[in-house]
Amino acid sequence: MPNIEKLALPIWCYQTEKSLRFAFSQWKNLKTLIIAHEHSYTGIFDFKAVGESCSNLTNLKYLGHLEDYKTREIVPYLQSLKRLSLRCSLVSYEAVYWLIIGLQNLTMLNVSHCKNSYFHAITRSRDDFVITTATQKLDKFIICPQDCRICKDHQCCYSWSYLAEDWRNDEIKELDF
Template identity: 50%
Template sequence: MDKADDSSRQVSKWANLHRDILVIIFYKLDVRDLTMGASRVCITWFLASHDKTLWNTVDLAKFRQVDGESLSLRNFLNKIIKFFDIHETRRNLTNITKLSRSTPKNLFFDYDAYIEEEDLMFAAERMPNIEKLVLPRWSFQTKNSYQFAFSQWKNLETLIIANDSSLTGKLGFQEVGENCSNLINLKYMGDFEKNTAENIVRYLKNIKRLSLRCSSISHLGVLLLIRGLKNLAILNLSHCRESEWDHIRNLEMVTIGNLEQAATQKQVIFLGCSLNLNNCRVCKERPYCRFWPYGIKNWRNDEIKEFEF
């Protein structure tokens, strides 16, 4: 009985901690531990887990972090099953928004997450105050889902996109431009072709900071951006490579030097690698095939601070 009483008193002490202290403790937890663990301990912890300071940023990648503790076959198979679970994103969003409500200003999807149309619309409806958004490469959306989502995100200032044409489909630049007048920061990572540049110039006229870091780029497309975006102030082409198709079709022979000269003439800050790419560690690590493992490693980093997350 004495041990039971001691245990009961110990639980009571934790349950009676001041809310501000609980919030400080919860801030140290990752999203999974907070939503699936701490918030379910008792009513006091449940109420503290709603504190707005905990939910400024929602980073869904933290739901998929690999446990380093065990490499058993069972855990390995569980990770594979979880990777291909197309409903995982919705479950995570549901659990998070029960606590966060409309508080979040930053929403980061996992690089390899699968987003259905309903997932994007659900996130936009539940979290309408997003200012910084990171979209994954596996995200087939329709015009309607893009229109609904970005009509909710009127405060959006920074958009980061990982694009794989075979997995992402057509991006909704028109829907973004029509709804997000505050958008001034754009990062695009993947295959950057001339038609993508044309859509950005047509619909995202207010862009001031643009990063194509680690992308395969069309030099003609980048030149179109420099000339067409009137408010462009800084352009990051660090660790980029000219796309093979563009190299074949580049009849005007637009070089990196031409791009840098055009940026200088427009008073655009131009960020790029050394002309001797052998001196660039990030470029040397880039494989000629299987780009996306390299992309996972690098997409959270950027020389422009607004794109780091």
Template identity: 40%
Template sequence: MPNIQKLALPMWTSLDINSIQSAFSKWQNLQTLIIHPFISMTVREVSSVELQAIGENCRNLTTIKFTTMLSKDLANIIVCNFPSLERVSFRCNYACIEASISLIIGLPNLKIFNLSHCIFTENTGTGRSCIIGMRPRDELVQAGTKKLVRFMVCCSDCTICQDVWKHANNPNRYGLEFRYVKEERWKTDEIKEHH
């Protein structure tokens, strides 16, 4: 399938780096990639080696949708390996404020950035992050609305946010419901691909 344009990777963790390099070297026309690490509750970070292999082979990639948290490290990897990105989504995830601003500033062609239904965090300076809630900092909103064509974040009374996160602190119900959200959310992303 050398002309594939859109790909979702629901079993990301089952691929080794050689498989990734081999596969993506054949998919140079790929325009949309959904990275979906389908493993219980402890989602490992997508590594720089994996993303570098994709970035080197898929120069036409303009849209990436992640179903993993947005950290500063991941933002740096994206900026370094995908300078042509126009649309990025981290819908329904934990999103670091500093990392989000890094993507807005660091991706010169970024037009649409989806942070809908996210829980925002910020670095404390101790190497850890703290949760600040569903409302992003003003500096993030200003950076996004100033540069981007479309910047998606939620208001504090968003009913989807409440549905997604209502059981996050309840260990008895968290696993099943949040897993369902993780499996389904890339299918309902507000960002539509335009090929």
């Protein structure tokens, strides 16, 4: 299927680095990628392979634990991203900041229902520096309200939230599953 434009990769689908690289080399027209990633189950996901092959990729939804080193891999290779959703992921404030300043074409970022490394919801009252940077640079920055029902209902580690239904929805329509 060389002409697909939207692809969702569930947590259990990864093969080897070589097979992943080959598959993405065939998808030159890919515009939207939705990926559930849990390093302990799937191993390393190669964003370099995606970036080198999929120059039309403008939409990414990532679900899982986005570690700081993964952010450093995303930024140089996915510069064409306009819309990024980390909805229901576990991500640090630093990773969010580096994505905001590093992805030059980014216009929308969704961090709703995310937890940071200390399991606090990412909200307006947490890290004003990240919020200020995002609101100055982005057209749309989506975070949870203080009294978010979804965040209050989920006290578990958010890297497991792909088992829940909440991650399938998205406030960015191009990334709704």
